[in-house]
Amino acid sequence: MTATITLPSPAKLNLFLHIVGRRPDGYHELQTLFQFLDYGDDITLSLNPEQSDIRLESPISGVADEDNLIIRAARALAxxxxxxxxxxxxxxxxxxxxxxxxxxxxxxAATTLLGLNHLWQLGLGLDELAEIGxxxxxxxxxFVRGHAAFGEGIGEKLTPASPPEDWFLVLKPACSINTGKIFxxxxxxxxxxxxxxxxxFEGDASRCRNDCEDVVxxxxxxxxxxMEWLAEFGPARLTGTGACIFGRFPTESAAxxxxxxxxxxxxxxxxxGVNVSPLHQKLTELE
Incomplete structure (x- = not known):
């Protein structure tokens, strides 16, 4: 008998990203506002009681299992x-x-942690899963905690937030950006x-921006x-260190x-934009 569930693995946007300092270990101190999108990947988890290994249905080309966050998350949870x-x-x-x-x-990684916690019936709480994450x-x-949040530290100190759930047009220019290079x-x-x-939440663009944007x-x-093209229709902003950029719109049709x-x-x-992760909405339905 095989138990299988398919769960959403949603995207996030950094509605702003400020770099407020640098720590002795080289990491940057950030302030950011995370919001989820009702769009993303899907993860399907299938238990195989006759086996004990953790494997991908289709290995990702050029990415070893030891470097794959999905496999690493599953092994860390196990x-x-x-x-x-x-x-x-x-x-x-x-x-x-x-x-x-x-x-x-x-x-x-977060979807894998929460999904296997459910399938394996481990009963771990969000604090424990976030610590693994x-x-x-x-x-x-x-992503583990599943609520829009004001993030500090390296992004792990989270205060739940409720920004407006507007519509977004997200564009992916034809390049891939290495976060380490930007930082x-x-x-x-x-x-x-x-x-x-x-x-x-006051919408003051002069105070809230993405500090990585000029370098990128x-x-x-x-x-x-x-960004120059999207800015013709309203404020355009980078998410994270890019390469995706986004514009905010009041309705789906406008976007x-x-x-x-x-x-x-x-x-x-x-x-x-959604303040409760689609992953958590789905898991609630499964309870």
Whole structure:
């Protein structure tokens, strides 16, 4: 008998991203506002009681299992129990681009953690799962906790937030950006003054921005061109370290009108901002 569930692995946007300092270990201190989108990958988890291994249904080309966040998440969770666990085969329907700043890998890891916690009936709480997630990446905890949040530290100190659930046009220029490269650039702003949570919702563009944007636009002309085009229709912003950029719209139809006029060679999608993760909505339905 095989138990199988398919769960969403949603994208996130950094509605703003401020770099407020640098720690002795080299990591950057951030302030950011995370919001989920009702769009992303799907993860299918199938238990195999006759086996004990953790494997991908289709290995990802060029990515060893030891480097794959999905496999690493499953193995880290398995270490939390001393009992014998059934094996699992993990399938992924990939929609989110790699190197896009949408948190695809972190989201995949979080969906794996929560999904296997459910299937394996481990009963771990969100605090324990978020702690495991942080060992995999700074963005994993927000996906584990599943609520829009004001993030501080390296992004792991989270305060639940409720930004407007608007519609977004997300564009992916034809380039992939390495986060480490951006954070190591000498020209990166690293001293933005800290803000309280409240100003994050006041819409003051001069106070809330993405501090990585200037460096990314200088290094990646494709991003710069896409931002210039999208800015013709309203404020355009980078998410994370890119390469994806987004514009906010009050309705789906308004976003789709702009989407239909996008330049050739640019991919992307229209999605709704949501403050409760689609993953958590689905898991609630399964309870």
């Amino acid at each position: 270490k939390k129990t001393s009992g014998d666990l059934p094996g699992v085969t993990i399938g992924i329907t990939k929609r989110l681009p790699m190197g896009g700043g949408l948190g695809g890998g972190s989201s995949n 942080l060992t995999l990446g700074a963005d994993v905890p927000v 190591s650039e000498q020209g990166l702003t690293r001293d933005t003054p800290r803000i309280r949570i409240a100003p994050a 636009r200088r290094l990646y002309p494709e991003v710069n061109e896409s 789709r009108i702009i989407w239909e006029s996008k330049p050739s060679g640019i991919t992307g999608f229209v999605a709704k």
